[in-house]
Amino acid sequence: MQDTNHHLSHDPTKSGVAKIIEWSVNNQLLVVVGMIALLLAGWIAVKNTPLDAIPDLSDTQVIIRTDFPGQSPQIVEDLVTYPLSTTMLGLPKTKDVRGFSMFGTSFVYIIFQDDVDQYWARSRVIEALSKIQGDLPDNAVPQIGPDATGVGWVYQYAVVDRTGNHDLAYLRTLQDWFLKFELATVEGVSEVASVGGFVKEYQVLVDPNRLRAYDVPLHRITAAVSAASKEVGGRVIEKGEMELMIRSKGYITNLEELKKVVVYAKSGTPVILSDVARVIEGPELRRGVVELDGEGEVVGGVVVMRSGENALTVIEGVKEKLEELKPGLPEGVEIETVYDRAPLIEGAVDNLTRTLIKEGIVVALISIIFLLHARSALVAIITLPLGVLAAFIVMSAQGITANIMSLGGIAIAIGAMVDASIVMVENAHRKLSVMAKDAPWEERREAILLSAKEVGPGLFFSLLIITVSFLPVFALTGQSFRLFSPLAFTKTYAMGFASILSVTVVPVLMLWLIRGRIRKEEENPVNRWLVSVYHPLLKLALARKWLVVIIAGILVVSMSVPLWRTGSEFMPALYEGELLYMPTTLPGVSITKAKEILAQTNRLIKPVPEVHHVFGKVGRADTATDPAPISMIET
Known part of the structure; x- marks a missing residue:
């Protein structure tokens, strides 16, 4: 009697998960309403989730830029940078303060802890600036940088006049007093910076x-x-x-x-x-020059995106605004795109989207081949997008962008997400295949319900175990956490929702879709062939246990050689179709000489057949996000 009770206490059909399965089957209307709500909410989340190529790895930082015209770096350091830096060190939740002093300009970077809201940090910095303003020289006015991050430069363009009717001063005036203000009205744009040309x-x-x-x-x-x-x-x-x-x-x-x-x-x-x-x-004294295709100087514009915005939406808005402005430009003036992150974002997202679709198709084909029942395969096919859409709901609410890491987490999870559906359907097939063809619907219903309750609890907890496998990623800190956490988050969300769907939606779909004649496993030629191959191998492995263990150990050890030779990279390779060439000159180079070097390098690079555009910059743009000295060339 004790043995019988002990056995019944571990009966999976009596567990709490089994009761959830039974409740779902008995309340199919509520489950359907939940599915529809999940589909709608997931679709809205997909449309509203920001898109970007990679996660934003930038720290929470606030930049203070102070122009102190005509002063040497040492004077700027003593009178501006040092007082600002020491004051900012006392701000709450500050992790680091970095100061850079250049001719006539000071940059102070205040790095805050990871959990600090950017706008809270900016308000603290503004409060501190109001207190120290009186201690700074009269003509040194500090300014807060844009509410953007280190990856905020999403779009760059050049203002060009190849007719010779307008000089660089006119083009710079056009950029500063027309294009800049118009583009700043685009939703999500934090700043439009100018570079090159002459300021009158x-x-x-x-x-x-x-x-x-x-x-x-x-x-x-x-x-x-x-x-x-x-x-x-x-x-x-x-x-x-x-x-x-x-x-x-x-x-x-x-x-x-x-x-x-x-x-x-x-x-x-x-x-x-x-x-x-x-x-x-x-x-005006210039600290930056831009050159296009080795043809000569031009005027450039840099669109800086506000932190947390949808990069693709911002870029599309900027392009639309430029198209509106082009008819009003003076004759001969053109606007040429020199950097556009949109193709990279679209390529990364489209590539992963195609991968997800391919995985779904493969899952459907495999299910049909092994089950020989198209409607049964729909159980796995339907639950797969439901789990993905549910993950997007949490992504959108949490502010996670859709990028190669977050979408990669979903791609990793897809294979395991369909396991529960396939196993439950296969177990139902096993029970239904031995029943009479004319068995009443109630018997078939009970058989499907029993099959789900038998394997459902085990599948539910196995999916939960896989779900928590990425939890150690959340112990990372700094840039490592910001890079890998989107993958861990989305994979965890997708697996978590898959485990819930396996005990709620899957049993209901099985009742609806598993109809008609169900073939026995032995009737499937693919199954027969696999079993015929597997049985001899299994017998051989059991008869030669130590040999199998030794071979497995040798294989594991042999993997260490290619693993040791394999290189490592913090960031995945992104084939953006663009190369960044950054030579540096000796400190103290004049802007005239730096401009000459820039023109020479551009003229050498442009004839290469694969090169479409060469856009080079010496020095910095008129923005706090660019502290580059004149000795730094970016092409």
Whole structure:
């Protein structure tokens, strides 16, 4: 009696999972409603899940860029970078602070802990800046960088005029005052940075001999120019029934007005700016140059995507906006794409999507071949996309992008996801094949339910065991965690939902689809052939146990040789169709010489038959996300 009770207590058909299976069979309408809701929610999640090529490996960081014109790197370090860095070290949840000082510019990077929200971090930095602003030089104004990450450069373009009708200064003005503002309106764009060309400015070239002749000190020149372009507002006066505003007009709108600025008055005679200096319109000091196809300088634009946005959607929005703007461009001006991440994203996602479809087709064919029952194969075919869509629901809610790692996790899980369906269907076939053809529906229903309850609990827990196999990945930290966690998350979600579907949806689908004549296993020629091959091998292995163990051990050891010779890479290879060539010059190279080197290298690379475009950059773009010195060339 004790043995019988002991046996019954371990009867899988009496377990909690078996009760869930029975409940699902008895409440088919609720299961169907749940399936439909899962399909709709999953489809919405697929449409809303951000797409990118690879996971974002960037730390949570905030960049402070401070322009300190005309100052050497040492002065910038002492007066700007050091005070900012020491202040930012005291911020909560700060992991690291890095400062870089260059001629006229300071960059301070504040790296926060991984669990910190980016906008919380930015607000803390802004608070700290408000406290230290008074300790910085008057003409050193710190600015917060864009709310973007290190992979935010999703699209770059060049503004070109091959007709020669417009110079670089005009193209840069077009970029800064037209294209830049228009593209910034695209949803998801954090910043549009300019690089190359010439920024116009008024330049005052003081003649020391004239200063001496007029007895005018230099500081009066700077003070007069600084105070010249101002308007002073007054009150209002009433004239008749009208109210008139009083103001002193003083904004400088052209070069002639600047030349007439009074810098000094001696004995009632004014000395104007043109008396002591040449006033001209010239280019601002450049810290970046771009060149296209070895044909000469152009003006470039960099579209920086806001953190967490859908890269593909942002790029498509930028392209649409550029198409809208092209008809309004001056004659001869063209916009050429020089970097576009969209093909890489689409290629990676399409490749994995095709892989998922192929796996689904293979699963369907294998199921049909071994079961010889097309409708039974539909059980596995239907549950497969349900599990994938369910994984996308959690992905979307968690903010995980669809990339090669997250989709790779789903691809890995697909093979195991269909195991439960196939095993349960095969067990039902085994029971139904021995029943009479004219057996009543109730008997067939009970047989299918019993078959599901027999193997369902074991399959459920086996899938759960596979589900937790990737949990050690979550113990990683830093960039390793950010790279591999999407794969572990999606694989875990897909397997977890597959285990739930195996005890809820699969039994219901079996009742609906397993109809008609069910052949015995021996009637399948494929099964007969496999059994005929397997039985002798099994007998031989059991008769030569130690030999089998020794051979297996030798095979395992032999695998260490190719494993040891196999190289390793942190990132998977991405065949983007683009190469980045980054030579560096000696520090202190002039921008003229660096531009010459850039043009030479571009002219050498462009004739290569496989090369379509060569776009090179010297120095940095006008953005906090690019701290490159002039000695760095990027082609």
